[in-house]
Amino acid sequence: MTALTSRTGPLTVRPITADEELATLLEVGGSFLQTPSWAASKPDWRRQYLGWFDAEGTRVGAGLVLARPVPRTRRSFAYLPEGPGLPWDEVAKDPAAWFDPLTDWARGAGAFALRVGCPVTSRTWAPDVVKKQIGEGGLLSFTSLPPAFDNPSARALETYLDGAGWTPIGWGTSNAVGQPRFLCIVDLEGRDAPTVLRSMNQQWRRNIKKAEKAGVEVVVRGPEGLDAFYEQYTESAHRDGFFPRPKFYFERIMKAFAADPRVDASFYEANVAGDVLASALMIRVGPTFSYLYGGSTSRNRDARASNALQWKAIRDAIDLGCTAYDFRGFNTSLGATSPLTGLLLFKLGAGADVVEKVGERELVVNRFWHKAFEAAMQGRTLLTTWRKRGQPQATEAEV
Structure with missing residues (x-):
């Protein structure tokens, strides 16, 4: 049994089974990207299921870690897409209590970098506001307008992540890396x-x-x-x-x-x-x-x-x-003339709000291995770009 509304004492993170991870995820809430089923569809990644436990041994959170190993070493890039599954309002009250045990686990597991996809809603905008701005001021100009919802828990979490060295990933107007930060969601x-x-x-x-x-x-x-x-x-x-x-x-x-x-x-x-x-x-x-x-x-x-x-x-x-119909995200590099902009307008027409998440953050644990990994990934990206030659990625391709 899990007790997700309260916890006692300091938290620890340790491996759990796939079944335990999914049971906790379904109870506390979480993304399909955190499920064992999603992990099974990714054979090129190692998978590890983690549980957060309080001082009494009660499991209060869980997450799927997908790891990309460096060949012939114990080093790896560790990634929790749109996760972990935690009681995020509680996390925002004391983020270090939840993130520090995860970081300790990553160091012990040989991860040179740790990326999480904080699924916390930061801000939301109504579809009509976004649609108008696409035509008048560029795609992301709506973010300068007052949101329909601004989450104080997200502000507290972002302040902690900034101060603790967690770098934002996929921000700005370039193509997002990993999962999209802006989603189109119909509130049900x-x-x-x-x-x-x-x-x-x-x-x-x-x-x-x-x-x-x-x-x-x-x-x-x-x-x-x-x-x-x-x-x-x-x-x-x-x-x-x-x-x-x-x-x-x-x-x-x-x-x-x-x-x-x-x-x-x-x-x-x-x-x-x-x-x-x-x-x-x-x-x-x-x-x-x-x-x-x-x-x-x-x-x-x-x-x-x-x-x-x-x-x-x-x-x-x-x-x-x-309670939610998730149309998924959109490419933040889209312009008003992009053929894929029509897909975004299609989602907005269905009544979907644009929901900004706190999104992906990355903590470098070992700079040497991280730099080598980044160089390898840049080479891979150049090769992929050459193969695709002028074809933009679809927004759904992020998953």
Whole structure:
């Protein structure tokens, strides 16, 4: 049993089992990127599950560490994507009590750098505000406007991280490294389907009606939906100019999430009379329903299959008791003329707020090994850039 509302004495961090990690994650709340299923879909990374324990031995938090080892050494780069799963309001009251044991573990494990993806909401903006600024002042200019929500716990956490030497990763207007700091999220808490529908813009509501009149049917599929999904996804990649993931990447995800009934991955497929027009990969963990990747064909665009698909997924999320529909992030280097800006506007039209997270921070534990690792990664990035030659990454490619 975990006791996540209170703790006694100093905290320690030590290895736990995958089952213990997921049980704690589901109780305290956390990202699909922190699940054992996600770890299983990443065979090139070592995995380690950690638990936070108070003085009485009660587990009060947990996290998945993905480690990229340096060959023939015990050194590694340690990464907790969108994690760990902790009671973050409590963490903000005394961050050192929670971060210091993690740092001690990293040093003992031979990590030369430790990266965490603090999933704490920092600020939020309403969709209309963001949409207006894209056209008038550039993509990120909305961040200079007063947010609809400003989290004091995030300010306390950021102050600690800045002072303790945790460097922000993926900030500014360059392509984000790792996971996106800005997400598009539809708030579902305490809201039924008609309420959510009313929060969508007029074009979205009109397109949902068009899809109904066109006879669009949306079905939910398991691994058998992969071929149709990948056809739509790669067509979208060629049309919009981003570099697609290989097919086996999605095969791994589906296989990994199928192994645990406490989490779910599925393909949502929209068709008219059997002709598949759009498909998307969705993952549900706890109260969050996430849209990871999607694609659509250029055929029969007037049927508005993508709108119907997302509306079906949102309604399913509501029926399952989810409190958030996560459209995932967007590339912060987008300009108003980028073809991928349309994807962001699509998400905003569905009533998604833009949610800024505290985001990824990195602590250098050993400067020599970190510098060598950075040089190797820069070489890898140059090679990847050469391979992609002019093709921008899609926003969903961050996961």
